[in-house]
Amino acid sequence: MFPVDAFRETLEKVVRIFERFGIRFHLTGGIASVYYGEPRLTQDIDIVIDNAQVAAELDSFLRSLSESDFIHDSHSVRIAVAEQGMFQLLDSVESLKLDIYARELIPGELDRSVSQEVFEDERLPMASCADVAASKLVWISKGSHKSRRDLRQIFRVASEEDRQFLEQLTEQLGLGPLLAEVLAESDEIS
Numbered sequence: 749m750f751p752v753d754a755f756r757e758t759l760e761k762v763v764r765i766f767e768r769f770g771i772r773f774h775l776t777g778g779i780a781s782v783y784y785g786e787p788r789l790t791q792d793i794d795i796v797i798d799n800a801q802v803a804a805e806l807d808s809f810l811r812s813l814s815e816s817d818f819i820h821d822s823h824s825v826r827i828a829v830a831e832q833g834m835f836q837l838l839d840s841v842e843s844l845k846l847d848i849y850a851r852e853l854i855p856g857e858l859d860r861s862v863s864q865e866v867f868e869d870e871r872l873p874m875a876s877c878a879d880v881a882a883s884k885l886v887w888i889s890k891g892s893h894k895s896r897r898d899l900r901q902i903f904r905v906a907s908e909e910d911r912q913f914l915e916q917l918t919e920q921l922g923l924g925p926l927l928a929e930v931l932a933e934s935d936e937i938s
Contacts, residue, residue, distance in 0.1 A: 774873040785901030
């Protein structure tokens with residue numbers, strides 16, 4: 749497991765780059781699962797970025813990455829932005845990997861970002877509780893077993909408002925029956 753300071757340093761570096769180009773982003777994935785659910789190990793940082801904003805500044809964005817501590821493949825970044833996919837950055841100082849999603853998995857999720865205190869006295873945009881849970885459900889539909897427990901833990905602590913919005917999102921995504929199935933599962937080892 750990486751020390752908290754490594755996560756903080758890496759996030760500060762990438763946030764400075766996003767802010768330089770006015771790229772909207774938010775944290776998602778394991779960090780958001782830990783924030784909204786229960787502590788667990790995570791060894792990378794998942795970030796959703798606004799595809800249109802990075803596409804508009806792509807050459808300058810790539811130059812900025814080349815001048816930073818982030819190891820990356822410019823060709824892969826270009827393809828990910830063009831195809832609204834995912835690219836990776838590796839912080840050469842902290843040896844921490846970032847998965848950057850150049851698209852929203854849940855429609856409108858960047859508009860629902862919530863400022864959360866991720867580190868003491870440091871707030872960053874994070875996917876909303878309902879969007880994190882809905883994205884876990886999408887990953888479950890693609891075969892992720894780790895996301896099943898994450899979803900149940902997030903749902904348990906979610907507000908009634910977040911639960912209701914999650915149910916609306918899952919109906920829109922056609923994943924209502926899968927949500928019911930996952931929530932009915934036990935966390936106990938049989």
